[in-house]
Amino acid sequence: MEPVMAVVIGVIYATAIYMMLRRSIVKLVIGLILISNAANLLIFTVAGMTRDAPPLIPMNGDPLGDVIADPLPQALVLTAIVIAFGVLSFAVVLIRRAYQVVGVDDLDQMKDTDT
Amino acid sequence: MQIAVLTGFVLAILVPFLSRWCGSRTGMVLALYPAAVALWLVSLAPAVLQSGGIYFEQAWAPSLGLSLSFWLDGLSLLFGLLISGIGTLIILYASGYLHGHPQIARFYVLILSFMSSMLGVVMADGLMTLFVFWELTSITSYMLIGFNHEDAAARKSALQGLLVTFTGGLALLSGLILLNVVGGSWSLQTLLDDGEALREHALYLPMLLCLLGGAFTKSAQFPFHFWLPNAMAAPTPVSAYLHSATMVKAGIYLMARLQPGLGGTEVWMTLLCIVGAITMVVGAFLAIRFTGIKKVLAYSTVMALGTLTMLLGIGGEAAMIAFVSFLTAHSLYKGALFMVAGALDHETGTKDIDEMGGLRRAMPVTALCAFVAALSLGGVIPLFGFVAKELMFEAVLDAPRFTGFLIGMSLLASVLVVAAAGIVALRPFFGALKTTPKTPHEAPLSMLAGPCVLAGLSLLLGFMPWLAGDGLLSAAASAVAGSEVVTDLYLWHGINTALMMSMFSLCIGLLVCWRWPDVRGVIHRFSPVLDRGPEAGYWKLMDLLVRVSEWQTRLLQSGYMRNYLILTLLSFVGLTGYTLLARHGPVLEFELDVRLQEVVVALVTAASAVVACMMRSRLAAVAAAGVMGFGIALIFLLFSAPDLAITQLLIETLTVILLILVLFRMPQFSSLSTPMERVRDMLVAVGTGVLMTLLILTILGQGHLFTSISEYMIDNSEPLGHGHNIVNVILVDFRALDTLGEIFVLSLAAIGVLAMLRLQAKEKKAP
């Protein structure tokens, strides 16, 4: 399954980048959502994917199976998901405020800070 | 010795307090410091002359090559005496010149710091110590040139001086580091003792060029001479001190210091002779071009600096004797002349020679000093300047190389210098009295002391040159030559070629002086050519700097985030891609083990991401992104990650809620980009996507190289972590620190959101 996922992740990266390069700040935020998901999937995929063997130790005292899913990347991804959510909720409100202040949904109008 | 040097800095810090107690007498009090240093140096003189040098060693930062080690030999002693002696007079002079100036305390601070730095330069033994003091002189001189800081021209000149000398300083720094790398020591004394090794090293040429770069810029050699006359924006005491007697001589000092170690080679001779000779003539020529008295003097200083460099280039005993004599003579008469110029400026209110005339009655003492000093400058018997000039001609006549060229150049220069001397000494004082902005009268005593003493010394040493020559100058000359030199100075050398040359230049020079306005008229016709000198290059360069930087800013800081993103991504794709494809090569071997439902979910996920890109409606785009998120949750579920699946699901829901809350207030998408831009963006996007896919495939193809540390967690989750959900145990126990950071991230986001929304709302309410 991993090779398929590699392609899927590539596609999500590509779409994310494309969206981030748009002039609309709304699209930018959607791009940010996509790219965070891509990174999470990457960690999950590269560590190896296992079917039907969640890293849960049976409560009844049975031993674990020989092959179970690697719990560590799952924990990492969980952390990453939540962090990404924090960043995104910040970004979402940020674009809302930016839109309020600037008045257009166009990144090209937002270049006063530079030059 | 350390104390002698460092006291100046301490004193400089104390000046603000001192000036509160002493009021206008501060200058007198402060002048005691250089006077004390001078006396102390005199007291050391016998010991130095006997032993060839006194050495003080003290560590400062040895790993950096910094020490507080000082070395006092004949050369240092000569320079030290000039610095402290003239320094005493200058401080006295300044107390008169700047009397009542509101920032006089700041002036004292700076001039004292400068004086100490200068003493540090000439006595330092450590290479880096030398450099530290060297740069300090640049900085203090910057502050001094810009002393009248509300004047834009002064600021400009100060910057010019700083940039030129600092550039040289950088060259010097590299040169000194090379010297250390080549010679393996930080001590000048040690290094110069083994000159042979230095001269024969492969890095000799770059090292020499760097060192000379520092020396040339500092001592205003052609083509870096232009900053010096501009530095005349400084108050006159500063010009008199820094730009005649001391700072510009730091470069000369450095060359003289290095002469025994690095000198005598073909490159050395060629460079110093040619550059020195050109500087000499250019300086002398430009001196008679201007009518500002300080400018004339400044250019004649350039001429003197050129002469000194040339003499160092010629090498040999005679040249060394000429060198030290010329140096001393120049310091004396030029200091005096500058102080006279300051007195004129101070009492008449103008600096233009053309506006002065007939001042000898109003300012008799000043006139006398000017006359005596100018005679020395012109090299007229019986002044010390004459002795020095004779020696210079003799050295040139004996020059081992370029003899004809050097003779011609020095003759030309001396003609022009005689003219310049005449201009400054005769024109303001003789002829008809002209009305000046201020009614002229004699300068106060404090301002007369300096020129009188210096002019007097020029006269005294002219009659009795052996006073200086037998002890001090021979020791200095020996230090420069690197071997024992016996200096036997006398006023009258008999009728010889040198004397003829002197006579010749005197006559022609006076003629030029007499017809000065006509000469200026002729020169004026060549102004367009002359204005294209090196200084024009400096301004071009500054202009270029600003333009390049503006161009770069426009190019890189366009303000368009897209450009930033594209550049960043291109560097990412380029570098990573290159490393992957060229250095490793992508590995595309894999086994496909898939099930239908998995592929369907994967395809839906990918497709919804693509759809999210293409949607024209905000809601549809958000919905598509949501579908993708749910697809990912399903993938997590299918591949044994229930916690992830639930979290992803919940987060996705909340994200969509947030987005909808916000999008509600945003406009619909409109088509903003051109098709070309779309294609470009698509290329970047696809490039990144392909790279990521290749990377993942390659890593997967490589497989796990080691067993994962998660084995341990699986084994110990239950016995040690007391939990059955291994992921949760990792989160709250094994890697609790991550989770701790993570909840802080969440709360930070919340604070940010709150502040963004509330702070502004609140400020709107409260006008």
Add this chain to the structure above:
Amino acid sequence: MKTGTLILTVAAQTLVPLQILFSLFLLLRGHDEPGGGFIAGLVVAGAFALHQFVNGPQATRRLLRVDPRDCIGIGLLLGVGSAFPAWWQGEPFLTAQWWDVMGLKLSTPLIFDIGVYLVVLGSVLTAVITLTEVDKDET
């Protein structure tokens, strides 16, 4: 002041308490089965968000009793606080401490998880409620 449709209102009335209970369940069992502080916090935050859509931010604030911002503060303190007990025992920070309090398995990881729960709840609600309130002020 009520917004939202009737169905949503009715649904919210039953769903919200259920969700809150469910979240507590998820929180407590998290150490052994899927769940835990994050998931539980998200669930309960979702519950209050739903409540807020239906009843308006004022009502949600009343229901919560504490400002969600203070939830964050308390949650963070619990989270950081759970790092310190180990210090008393001379063990590295964050080392799990287990106590048997009246038959209940009480531990620093549990306190930590409760902290996580509160922070997630507080953060999400702060964002959602503030957004809605500011929207209302502006329209």
Add this chain to the structure above:
Amino acid sequence: MSPEVALPILIPLTAGALSMAFWRSRLMQRLIGIAGTAALLGVGIWLFVSVQSQGYVIMNAGGWAAPFGITLVADLLSAIMVVLTGIIGFAVALFSLPTIGRGHETFGYYPLLHLLLAGVAGAFLTGDIFNLYVWFEVMLLASFALLILGGERAQMEGAIKYVTLNLLSSVIFLSAIGLLYGLLGTLNMADIARRIALVEDNTLIDVIAVMFMISFGIKAAAFPLFFWLPAAFPLFFWLPAAYHTPPVAVSALFAGLLTKVGVYALFRVFTLMFNQSVDFTHEILLWGAGLTMITGVLGAAAQFEFRRILSFHIVSQIGYMMMGLALFTPLALVGGVFYILHHIIVKTNLFLISGVVYRLKGTHDLKRLGGVYKAWPLLGVLFLIPALSLAGVPPLSGFFAKFVLIRASIEAGHFTITVVALLVGLLTLYSMTKIWAEVFWKKAPEEEDASKAMAPVATRHLWLMLLPVVGLAACTVFIGLNGQLLYDVAEASAAQLLDPQAYIDAVLGEQP
């Protein structure tokens, strides 16, 4: 059990949580602000002392043996960085008291300050690559929030760029961590280093190394990845009222610490982990270093705004630090470390001074400033010390840093970078004298009514603002006059950096 490794993280975290809990009390927040940063400084010094005696101070968080849990590791470099974080935090907290304004205080300025420091300290101390990511995020979100406090247009625009580019960097970082874990199956940096040393074909590791380089390069604002930096210092100089601009205290904090965390991360991973193909990776770094220096300094030359000149100079100075790493000789690393240490102090101070000038004059625009030297000569001196130090004028701290680097590059035979470094030093001096001439020397242009109106308020609490400025300037002079002291520290820490095996052994225990 060495609490001093964890306390630099836990103290600001606790202080942040407490200030959150005391959201309503400005007084408490201020008290916690001062006490928390002071405590951080104290613990930092404690850590430094124990690192000096023990070499490495290590704590396995949660008691889980390395490499299974998260290990906190302090070597000399991280210990010094923590001390500096404490110094800067404390200075900025002091500076904040009179300057930060009521609005910011009631909306979480202090919690943000603490958490930013916690993130920075966490990044310096962690020995775990994923944990590094987490601390990066803590630091970034705190900086995001600090950046937008105030909510002006320029701030919003700047923030969008800043957030996006940093998020991109985080995503690259995260992807690289994922790939690395897939390959090596570990997250502990010492363990990663150990395992990388066992890998035969390093080219794949190089790919990941380059990804780390790009990601940290963005965070460190290296060429060509520095675009977020000017955006992070958005300014509205035509608005006279003080609270419309992002507070200087925030700029100072950013200037001193944020980029340095990226540089630190580069130093850490490219000495400890990716040291197998130095001729490839460090060659790229060297190019990056040179270009960073040039673009930064040229960017500054085009500016006519106090803080903006300073912020572009951050870019060029980052180049020097990278140069130290890229040359990868013992001496060069000493120079790089020295440079980082010196730069944090000097840069923060310059920003604080710009704040003082702003308070006095109500603008950052060089064209509208002037006459400061005449009226406040002491402030002039206080500016000259860090400014000249930045330009590398001896005997101030910057000179030694530059000198060591230049010497290292000459010894290594990389003359091109020598010339670049020297010229950039010259241009830095040019910029600093531009500020000096325009702000301090020049006669003040005719005052407008608006700025006159705020003159009476202006000088209140000035002493409180000057306190940290004087303190930092004293540090600069002290380092300058005692160059050997810091040099020894830098040398020892460079020696540690060049001996990754010692680090690995210290963390994982002696391996058979």
